[in-house]
Amino acid sequence: DAKTTQPPSMDCAEGRAANLPCNHSTISGNEYVYWYRQIHSQGPQYIIHGLKNNETNEMASLIITEDRKSSTLILPHATLRDTAVYYCIAAAGSARQLTFGSGTQLTVLP
Amino acid sequence: NAGVMQNPRHLVRRRGQEARLRCSPMKGHSHVYWYRQLPEEGLKFMVYLQKENIIDESGMPKERFSAEFPKEGPSILRIQQVVRGDSAAYFCASSSTSLAGASDEQFFGPGTRLTVL
Numbered sequence: 001d002a003k004t005t006q007p008p009s010m011d012c013a014e015g016r017a018a019n020l021p022c023n024h025s026t027i028s029g030n031e032y033v034y035w036y037r038q039i040h041s042q043g044p045q046y047i048i049h050g051l052k053n054n055e056t057n058e059m060a061s062l063i064i065t066e067d068r069k070s071s072t073l074i075l076p077h078a079t080l081r082d083t084a085v086y087y088c089i090a091a092a093g094s095a096r097q098l099t100f101g102s103g104t105q106l107t108v109l110p
Numbered sequence: 111n112a113g114v115m116q117n118p119r120h121l122v123r124r125r126g127q128e129a130r131l132r133c134s135p136m137k138g139h140s141h142v143y144w145y146r147q148l149p150e151e152g153l154k155f156m157v158y159l160q161k162e163n164i165i166d167e168s169g170m171p172k173e174r175f176s177a178e179f180p181k182e183g184p185s186i187l188r189i190q191q192v193v194r195g196d197s198a199a200y201f202c203a204s205s206s207t208s209l210a211g212a213s214d215e216q217f218f219g220p221g222t223r224l225t226v227l
Contacts, residue, residue: 098216
């Protein structure tokens with residue numbers, strides 16, 4: 001799996017968009033970008049994933065740069081319940097083990 | 111649609127005892143993964159199983175740890191002769207069958223918190 005780099009922490013005001021960056025400059029062509037989050041020691045929660053194109057679902061949007069060396073997870077209207085550690089993972093679609101780094105601790109402030 | 115279920119949620123064992131952790135994957139999922147999270151650390155992959163087969167156990171300690179996913183029933187992670195260093199949260203995840211090369215997200219259970227006294 002390609003190494004990913006994320007800022008250790010970020011704050012966001014409640015109701016505003018939270019933009020979480022991830023660098024994956026060594027990502028290979030068959031590797032997807034996955035985002036998970038872990039709220040207060042609960043089980044990790046799948047958020048979204050993508051290969052080349054931008055993706056959107058009910059939770060978030062994923063913007064991947066054209067060269068695929070970085071991406072941004074966007075939570076459009078952050079709430080207090082979005083406070084969590086967010087993990088960006090680059091892994092081949094057929095990969096069966098996910099490598100969790102340190103992630104970004106997102107704190108949504110009232 | 112029930113998610114991944116794990117039990118027990120909390121388990122306390124004394125040094126030298128055995129710990130058995132159970133995981134029922136999501137309905138329709140035939141792939142199971144076990145991860146361990148030590149205090150203040152990230153999740154580490156342990157083992158990947160399909161029904162009746164261990165596919166990848168590269169993250170599993172060589173001694174005292176074993177895993178199975180029988181044809182019927184939940185997947186079991188077994189830790190023999192537990193030591194204090196085994197105290198951690200153990201998470202199970204499951205995914206559905208996918209074509210080679212296709213993406214296949216994993217869905218995690220709530221975890222089992224093992225405390226070794």
